[in-house]
Amino acid sequence: MSQQTTIRKLAELVNTPVEKLLEQLAQAGMKFSGPDQIVTSAEKVKLLGFLRRSHGKEEQPAEEAEAAPKKITLNRRKVQEVTVNAGRSKTTVNVEVRQKRTYVKPEGGKTAMTPDEERADILRKLEESRQRNLDEQRMLAEKDRLRDEEIAARQKAAEEAERQREDAARKAAEDAIKAAEAPPAPAVRQPIIEELAKPRKAPAASRAAAATPAAPARDDRGGAAAKPGNKSRGSDGDGGNRFGGQLHLSAADRARRGNSNNNSRGRPGGRAPQGRRGNEQSRSGAGSHGFERPTAPVVREVAIGDTITVADLAQKLALKGGEVVKALFKMGVMATITQSIDHDTAALVTEELGHTVVRASNNDAEDALLAIADTNQGEAVPRPPVVTIMGHVDHGKTSLLDYIRRTKVATGEAGGITQHIGAYHVTTPKGVISFLDTPGHAAFSSMRARGAQLTDVVVVVVAADDGVMPQTKEAIKHARAANAPIVVAINKIDKSSADPMRVKNELLAEQVVAEDFGGDIQMVEISAKTGLGIDDLLDAISLQAELLELKAVAEGRASGVVIESSLDKGRGPVATVLVQQGTLKKGDYLVCGIQYGRVRALFDETGSQAAEAGPSIPVQVLGLSGVPEAGDDFVVVEDERLAKEVAQTRETKRRESRLVATAGSRMEDIMAQLGKGEGQQVLNLLIKADVQGSVQALSQALVALSNDDIRINVIHSGVGGITESDANSAAASKATVIGFNVRADASARRIIESHGVDLRYFSIIYDVIDQVKQVASGLLGVEIREEIIGIAEVRDVFRSSKLGAIAGCMVVEGVVKRNKPIRVLRDSVVVFEGELESLRRFKENVEEVRNGTECGIGVKAYNDVKPGDQIECFERIEVPRTL
Numbered sequence: 001m002s003q004q005t006t007i008r009k010l011a012e013l014v015n016t017p018v019e020k021l022l023e024q025l026a027q028a029g030m031k032f033s034g035p036d037q038i039v040t041s042a043e044k045v046k047l048l049g050f051l052r053r054s055h056g057k058e059e060q061p062a063e064e065a066e067a068a069p070k071k072i073t074l075n076r077r078k079v080q081e082v083t084v085n086a087g088r089s090k091t092t093v094n095v096e097v098r099q100k101r102t103y104v105k106p107e108g109g110k111t112a113m114t115p116d117e118e119r120a121d122i123l124r125k126l127e128e129s130r131q132r133n134l135d136e137q138r139m140l141a142e143k144d145r146l147r148d149e150e151i152a153a154r155q156k157a158a159e160e161a162e163r164q165r166e167d168a169a170r171k172a173a174e175d176a177i178k179a180a181e182a183p184p185a186p187a188v189r190q191p192i193i194e195e196l197a198k199p200r201k202a203p204a205a206s207r208a209a210a211a212t213p214a215a216p217a218r219d220d221r222g223g224a225a226a227k228p229g230n231k232s233r234g235s236d237g238d239g240g241n242r243f244g245g246q247l248h249l250s251a252a253d254r255a256r257r258g259n260s261n262n263n264s265r266g267r268p269g270g271r272a273p274q275g276r277r278g279n280e281q282s283r284s285g286a287g288s289h290g291f292e293r294p295t296a297p298v299v300r301e302v303a304i305g306d307t308i309t310v311a312d313l314a315q316k317l318a319l320k321g322g323e324v325v326k327a328l329f330k331m332g333v334m335a336t337i338t339q340s341i342d343h344d345t346a347a348l349v350t351e352e353l354g355h356t357v358v359r360a361s362n363n364d365a366e367d368a369l370l371a372i373a374d375t376n377q378g379e380a381v382p383r384p385p386v387v388t389i390m391g392h393v394d395h396g397k398t399s400l401l402d403y404i405r406r407t408k409v410a411t412g413e414a415g416g417i418t419q420h421i422g423a424y425h426v427t428t429p430k431g432v433i434s435f436l437d438t439p440g441h442a443a444f445s446s447m448r449a450r451g452a453q454l455t456d457v458v459v460v461v462v463a464a465d466d467g468v469m470p471q472t473k474e475a476i477k478h479a480r481a482a483n484a485p486i487v488v489a490i491n492k493i494d495k496s497s498a499d500p501m502r503v504k505n506e507l508l509a510e511q512v513v514a515e516d517f518g519g520d521i522q523m524v525e526i527s528a529k530t531g532l533g534i535d536d537l538l539d540a541i542s543l544q545a546e547l548l549e550l551k552a553v554a555e556g557r558a559s560g561v562v563i564e565s566s567l568d569k570g571r572g573p574v575a576t577v578l579v580q581q582g583t584l585k586k587g588d589y590l591v592c593g594i595q596y597g598r599v600r601a602l603f604d605e606t607g608s609q610a611a612e613a614g615p616s617i618p619v620q621v622l623g624l625s626g627v628p629e630a631g632d633d634f635v636v637v638e639d640e641r642l643a644k645e646v647a648q649t650r651e652t653k654r655r656e657s658r659l660v661a662t663a664g665s666r667m668e669d670i671m672a673q674l675g676k677g678e679g680q681q682v683l684n685l686l687i688k689a690d691v692q693g694s695v696q697a698l699s700q701a702l703v704a705l706s707n708d709d710i711r712i713n714v715i716h717s718g719v720g721g722i723t724e725s726d727a728n729s730a731a732a733s734k735a736t737v738i739g740f741n742v743r744a745d746a747s748a749r750r751i752i753e754s755h756g757v758d759l760r761y762f763s764i765i766y767d768v769i770d771q772v773k774q775v776a777s778g779l780l781g782v783e784i785r786e787e788i789i790g791i792a793e794v795r796d797v798f799r800s801s802k803l804g805a806i807a808g809c810m811v812v813e814g815v816v817k818r819n820k821p822i823r824v825l826r827d828s829v830v831v832f833e834g835e836l837e838s839l840r841r842f843k844e845n846v847e848e849v850r851n852g853t854e855c856g857i858g859v860k861a862y863n864d865v866k867p868g869d870q871i872e873c874f875e876r877i878e879v880p881r882t883l
């Protein structure tokens with residue numbers, strides 16, 4: 001205080017008006033003429049003494065006053081932003097922190113306050129504190145008043161907006177009805193503009209009234225009618241209050257959600273979302289923070305088909321899987337999230353959870369597909385015929401197809417190398433003909449499975465030197481069943497022993513009457529070896545096709561059938577499809593059986609890329625999600641989403657129907673049915689064996705086992721490995737496949753697995769008979785089953801004078817064990833059964849070799865192992881029969 005200062009500065013310093021300070025100075029006996037006059041330290045001390053006196057304190061001497069403890073009181077006000085985390089969202093509030101701190105600096109020999117002074121000091125402090133409290137309360141009361149005013153104003157505005165919206169909606173509806181009679185366009189627009197504009201104006205007025213700028217605009221779109229008493233909203237300055245209210249609100253909502261079944265959707269009648277983001281909330285179901293959830297339960301209408309997985313149901317209900325599992329559990333249903341539940345259970349749990357159910361057709365996606373197909377209808381134009389060649393073994397089917405392909409298929413830029421793609425088309429002077437180069441049975445059995453027509457004309461090949469044989473008859477039967485006209489190719493007429501007349505006569509017995517016998521069946525004498533008569537055969541086919549007047553829509557989206565499919569290491573899933581309608585193009589989205597995808601590339605039979613393929617044209621398709629099955633249909637759809645949806649629905653249905661289909665077809669199931677008085681059971685068998693003798697012996701012996709309870713029916717039997725067509729037939733007729741010294745090839749295994757066909761391998765006739773007999777007599781016992789534990793492929797054969805033939809092998813499946821019995825398979829047929837002499841890896845004898853590993857195998861007492869053979873290692877296990 002030793003510095004000199006002006007009265008004005010001093011007034012500023014002590015926070016007193018200049019006039020008042022001048023007055024106080026005058027009262028203290030110091031005369032000053034204006035605020036800019038200098039005040040000395042002594043004068044300041046004098047003024048202090050006066051002021052003390054006037055406040056009831058004794059004046060202290062100037063020196064004492066100068067030496068009095070210095071006291072500094074600091075008031076600090078700090079406004080902070082605090083982020084509050086609650087529920088799923090967070091918000092930021094302003095918090096004001098007030099701090100007051102008093103520093104007292106004692107000096108040297110400080111004189112202690114007298115008790116009176118202390119009391120006075122305390123009283124003064126109390127008075128100050130009371131005053132402060134009063135001020136604060138007044139301020140808070142003022143804030144509350146402002147907030148209440150604002151809430152009331154906003155509430156009024158919201159109600160007004162709501163009324164206007166309803167009016168507008170009503171008016172719009174009325175106008176729409178009017179518009180249906182006479183179309184006045186702007187009548188509908190007007191209310192919408194009003195609706196958008198008015199709610200904003202109303203809060204603006206209330207904003208002026210309520211001093212706190214609490215952003216009324218943010219509430220106008222929430223469109224909520226706030227209830228009085230919900231004072232949780234309001235200015236941001238009172239964050240704590242607001243949160244408290246919102247938490248309470250949210251808890252109440254939760255309780256309400258749990259207890260009641262308020263069906264109001266969209267706009268609840270009661271408390272509505274009042275948050276800052278009311279608008280977003282209503283769309284997304286979750287606002288910016290947890291307090292702003294929709295205050296009324298959202299009732300969803302879910303479409304449920306015959307079955308649905310718990311996970312899918314949860315997704316439809318927008319719930320967590322666990323919640324649905326829990327609800328099911330409460331109902332006494334134990335289900336995991338991946339498990340399928342039936343419609344009734346799903347409907348019950350859905351209603352339990354407060355939602356409604358509608359019955360969905362499982363064919364929704366298919367219906368969408370059909371709708372697309374319907375729109376596909378354009379003008380039908382003539383299309384090439386699709387021909388299948390069938391006939392008895394060795395009568396020359398392959399030779400005929402080869403000859404046609406070799407000589408007639410246009411060679412492309414790929415250097416004339418024709419590819420085997422299961423089908424091809426040839427151009428003759430009389431038009432294009434498409435040949436299905438698949439085993440005839442496959443074409444028919446997959447067709448039967450789908451109930452669709454694939455082949456237009458069947459060419460039955462009969463060797464002129466051999467005549468009508470069993471498979472000739474079968475081919476005729478297939479053609480008749482499919483309602484496909486027959487053209488007979490009497491082959492091998494180049495042979496001296498050829499007797500075409502005999503063939504025609506024998507065919508007469510099958511009611512296949514040649515034209516020259518007064519019938520309507522074209523018969524052409526050919527030689528697949530020399531090419532004689534082949535052109536005549538093609539002409540005959542073209543003529544037959546003309547009679548059929550085959551037509552298809554060439555424009556628009558393609559649809560057709562899969563003829564062959566495989567998984568190519570480099571190219572992924574490859575499907576050969578036959579287009580039946582429309583035109584298949586590169587880039588098309590298609591659904592193909594249970595697979596879907598976008599056509600990445602198309603290849604024709606010459607191996608060259610094709611831009612498109614029209615009706616009756618076979619083409620290879622790349623770009624599918626997986627390998628479809630032969631016989632699957634394909635349809636081009638608009639987008640990938642629909643393709644995926646249909647494919648997935650089909651997969652689910654196929655899986656379910658497979659479970660249903662396999663039930664009742666297995667031996668065990670039949671045994672289960674036996675003795676239950678449910679009539680005679682039928683056990684369908686498909687028998688394949690290595691030699692004709694075994695086929696006949698097995699068929700006769702097994703059929704003879706039929707009794708009153710069970711009828712054993714051999715649906716098909718034959719020599720050779722189990723093929724895709726066998727597997728298809730077995731799947732179609734729910735037959736058990738018996739492989740006697742033969743094995744299923746890879747494509748057959750795929751079908752067997754996917755259709756759940758019961759396949760059993762045997763090598764002893766007695767075992768087969770015994771097993772079927774046990775089934776037939778309803779006996780339970782121990783079943784000896786052979787389990788193949790490993791397969792090794794022979795890559796090379798080394799001969800050593802000491803060890804004999806050593807097969808250099810690669811184990812391609814499972815594990816090959818040295819002490820287990822083995823069989824040597826050639827072209828899926830067992831050629832030897834015995835045991836291993838040696839099993840080596842790098843000259844070391846080992847006990848077992850696993851999948852993917854090379855090894856050397858010496859077969860005991862068998863030196864005829866050849867590259868390409870398979871060595872199958874198996875074990876016999878006893879399985880107790882179970883019902």
Ligand SMILES: Nc1nc2c(ncn2[C@@H]2O[C@H](COP(=O)(O)OP(=O)(O)OP(=O)(O)O)[C@@H](O)[C@H]2O)c(=O)[nH]1
Nearest residue numbers: 392393394395396397398399491492495527528529
């Ligand atoms: N001389 C003569 N031999 C033929 C003719 N066509 C086929 N062959 C022979 O008959 C045998 C069987 O012919 P494939 O074409 O394999 O008969 P396939 O009907 O396809 O027989 P699978 O495939 O076993 O059902 C082969 O040795 C052919 O060379 C022909 O027109 N003349």
